[in-house]
Amino acid sequence: MTDRAPARLPAEIRQRRRFATKAEEAVVGLLRTADGVQRASEGCLGAQGISGQQYNVLRILRGAGSEGLPTLEIAERLIERTPGITRLVDTLERKKLVTRERGTKDRRVVRCRITRAGLTLLGALDAPVVRAAGQAMRGLRPAELLRLIALMDRVRQTLD
Amino acid sequence: MTDRAPARLPAEIRQRRRFATKAEEAVVGLLRTADGVQRASEGCLGAQGISGQQYNVLRILRGAGSEGLPTLEIAERLIERTPGITRLVDTLERKKLVTRERGTKDRRVVRCRITRAGLTLLGALDAPVVRAAGQAMRGLRPAELLRLIALMDRVRQTLD
């Protein structure tokens, strides 16, 4: 028995290599990081009893102003795409956070608007959400944050 | 009327600014990018009739080898955390892709193992998944890919 023969392998590398390629490692890293960041940054929404998707719909409608937006345009702007936009807006309407009315010119479109109550709710969340985002990203210095943003923008440009 | 007074603002900036901070922009970018990349890279799973979470459980169990893993250890290693690990494994057991047996030493733990069928299924997915990841990340050059991975690792280190 010579000492050139490795006695035992560390237990962690029984999987020959965790990722076949760097692209795969990046994909997993992205999903993992997004899950953690989402958890960290959406924690403060629970206090107001709305989900992340509902919050994003409200933000989109606030951004759209008093003209509101057709239902499917909200879906297009959402962070996570969903075929369930109708029921998502249903929920917000039940909570009196948005209103809907069928268009007069084109009677197929349903225009959604945020209510006063919706604006108030969003107002109460603005500061906590910004604070939570800052916390979630505290591991990076400003320049690194910019680099991360730029890299992800580039990834998205080639998607679809 | 001097030309120093701006005549009108572009319509897009009726929302004073889209993000209050760069951290918030990064958080939204992360969620958006992850959603798109997930869609792109998990598309190939549909062919085998399993979800991304199910696929990840199978990969974890393949990595664990023949000893398998206790149910909750799978949950800890998952990309996206879930309280629904029991039912996730239920589904895989129904599909005959994993087996479960209660431990003899500690009768609380349930040890999960991947079956031959599970390994075969994973084997059929390995190449498509790597290919899809490469496609999803084709917007970045190798050095940029490494930088993205490193930045996200740093973000995760400060989470929780």
Add this chain to the structure above:
DNA sequence: ATCATTTACTTGATGTATCAATTAAAGTGC
């Protein structure tokens, strides 16, 4: 003018996720 197509949403069926509460076994203190 009529019919086919597209667009904008809605609905039904089914599956998956999430939270809180529960069971059962193991460890801990005395």
Add this chain to the structure above:
DNA sequence: GCACTTTAATTGATACATCAAGTAAATGAT
């Protein structure tokens, strides 16, 4: 040995997501 806590996993209630199919209005083609 007996209560007390912790750990591992399961279950029930309810919400949310997803897919396929459907409705109704508008648009386009002949």
